[in-house]
Amino acid sequence: MEAIAQKIREAAKRLLSEGKVDVVIGYAKGSVPMREYPYFAYTPEEAENLTWTSFCCNNLALYTIRRPGRMAVVAQGCVSRNLVNLINENQFKREDLYVIGVNSPGMVDRRKVQALFPGKTITEVIEEPEHLLVKGQGFEQRIERKKFLRSNCLTCVQRNPVISDEMIGEKGPEGHGGNIDNVAAPWEKLIPAERWAELQETLKDCIRCYACRDACPLCYCHVCFVDEAQPQWCGKTQDEADVATFHILRAFHCAGRCTDCGACESACPQGIKMRRLTSKIEKDIRELYGYRPGMEIGATPPMSLFRPNDPQDFIK
Amino acid sequence: MSDNAEFSPRIAAFLCNWCSYGAADLAGVSRLQYPPNIQVIRIPCTGRMSPKFILAAFRKGVDGVWVSG
Amino acid sequence: MFARRRFAVLKNLLEYVGIEPGRLHFSWISSAEAEKFQKTVAAVTEAVKALGPAQHMIKDIRKVA
Numbered sequence: 507m508e509a510i511a512q513k514i515r516e517a518a519k520r521l522l523s524e525g526k527v528d529v530v531i532g533y534a535k536g537s538v539p540m541r542e543y544p545y546f547a548y549t550p551e552e553a554e555n556l557t558w559t560s561f562c563c564n565n566l567a568l569y570t571i572r573r574p575g576r577m578a579v580v581a582q583g584c585v586s587r588n589l590v591n592l593i594n595e596n597q598f599k600r601e602d603l604y605v606i607g608v609n610s611p612g613m614v615d616r617r618k619v620q621a622l623f624p625g626k627t628i629t630e631v632i633e634e635p636e637h638l639l640v641k642g643q644g645f646e647q648r649i650e651r652k653k654f655l656r657s658n659c660l661t662c663v664q665r666n667p668v669i670s671d672e673m674i675g676e677k678g679p680e681g682h683g684g685n686i687d688n689v690a691a692p693w694e695k696l697i698p699a700e701r702w703a704e705l706q707e708t709l710k711d712c713i714r715c716y717a718c719r720d721a722c723p724l725c726y727c728h729v730c731f732v733d734e735a736q737p738q739w740c741g742k743t744q745d746e747a748d749v750a751t752f753h754i755l756r757a758f759h760c761a762g763r764c765t766d767c768g769a770c771e772s773a774c775p776q777g778i779k780m781r782r783l784t785s786k787i788e789k790d791i792r793e794l795y796g797y798r799p800g801m802e803i804g805a806t807p808p809m810s811l812f813r814p815n816d817p818q819d820f821i822k
Numbered sequence: 823m824s825d826n827a828e829f830s831p832r833i834a835a836f837l838c839n840w841c842s843y844g845a846a847d848l849a850g851v852s853r854l855q856y857p858p859n860i861q862v863i864r865i866p867c868t869g870r871m872s873p874k875f876i877l878a879a880f881r882k883g884v885d886g887v888w889v890s891g
Numbered sequence: 892m893f894a895r896r897r898f899a900v901l902k903n904l905l906e907y908v909g910i911e912p913g914r915l916h917f918s919w920i921s922s923a924e925a926e927k928f929q930k931t932v933a934a935v936t937e938a939v940k941a942l943g944p945a946q947h948m949i950k951d952i953r954k955v956a
Binding site: 829830831833835840841842843844845846847848849851852854855856857859860868869871873876877880881882883884885886887888889890891 | 893897898901905910913915916917918919920922923924926929931933935936938940942943945947948949950
């Protein structure tokens with residue numbers, strides 16, 4: 507990890523000092539452990555702060571939107587897919603983008619690590635190739651990285667970047683062995699009443715902070731539907747109907763675009779598993795229209811396309 | 823509304839101006855009888871339909887939604 | 892036609908979160924098909940009636956106020 511971080515810093519310094527890009531978007535060490543945050547390096551000196559650890563959970567594609575000038579982005583598989591998405595949606599030109607590609611080792615869910623030490627404060631996490639050394643006051647434990655991966659990283663199918671101008675480190679295997687079809691849409695086996703109960707159970711802690719929306723690289727509308735006031739389509743209360751409306755519409759807006767990067771779940775302060783909704787749509791898009799978002803530049807998104815023989819048994 | 827037999831649902835019907843709205847008009851002109859439970863909302867085209875409309879209709883308490891193009 | 896893809900995904904999603912399949916209906920009716928219109932209204936009403944009053948997604952002002 508540290509070797510890759512060092513190479514990212516070197517690449518960033520080189521790009522910035524040669525004037526190839528105006529900004530390098532990467533990750534920097536958080537002020538508390540396990541909270542790496544997006545970092546914008548404008549000068550070679552600032553590039554020293556860039557890092558690469560097991561907790562780079564934000565999706566950096568988000569920060570390329572409406573950013574003038576040329577930018578370099580540190581991109582693992584999902585970020586690169588979102589960048590392709592944004593290029594396809596004409597948000598910026600490929601020429602303005604320099605992709606520093608990294609093979610994703612799979613990011614670690616800080617909640618899963620914290621759950622191992624209930625009530626204790628973790629003060630330091632040291633990266634080792636296959637393990638993490640978790641330290642706190644009066645305890646120290648070596649844990650296996652693989653067991654604490656984020657659930658979307660476990661079922662990832664694209665760990666190497668789709669596009670890259672420069673590859674840091676070696677390309678690695680594409681998957682982690684999990685099969686998305688086994689875990690996507692977990693409520694499909696249930697009857698409607700149970701599904702509704704599950705939805706309520708999932709969303710009951712939602713405080714409507716919209717962190718999931720703000721962390722999502724797909725959400726770049728100038729006015730989000732939740733902020734619309736006239737007409738107000740989505741109420742602002744924590745009533746179950748309003749919360750459900752928000753989450754259903756948010757998921758629907760990601761239809762055919764969501765790359766399952768998991769930024770929404772990582773950003774949620776309440777630990778809500780909204781991938782239970784988005785994975786269903788992703789699965790539908792895959793099964794109905796045979797499309798995986800962000801895999802190729804120039805692909806038409808499935809929602810702006812139709813074929814005469816699209817399934818329509820549900821229409822009378 | 824304890825007895826299901828007496829239950830008279832409220833259904834929001836989103837009808838396309840050019841297709842089903844015309845059909846509804848023709849049904850009226852032809853004196854065809856149909857249940858009075860639907861409340862017709864005319865939309866310029868089925869492409870105008872947004873999931874917001876459907877969820878807003880449910881939120882306001884309709885029992886069913888029917889979209890027709 | 893674009894709407895068809897949208898509806899397919901939306902209907903699947905709404906049924907996935909627990910809206911009963913009979914609550915949401917889609918149909919294609921041309922402006923010349925008054926009879927099909929009549930039949931579809933009857934079928935939709937019948938299906939919703941069979942399900943009874945809606946339980947979910949209704950905003951209850953008393954609960955939040």
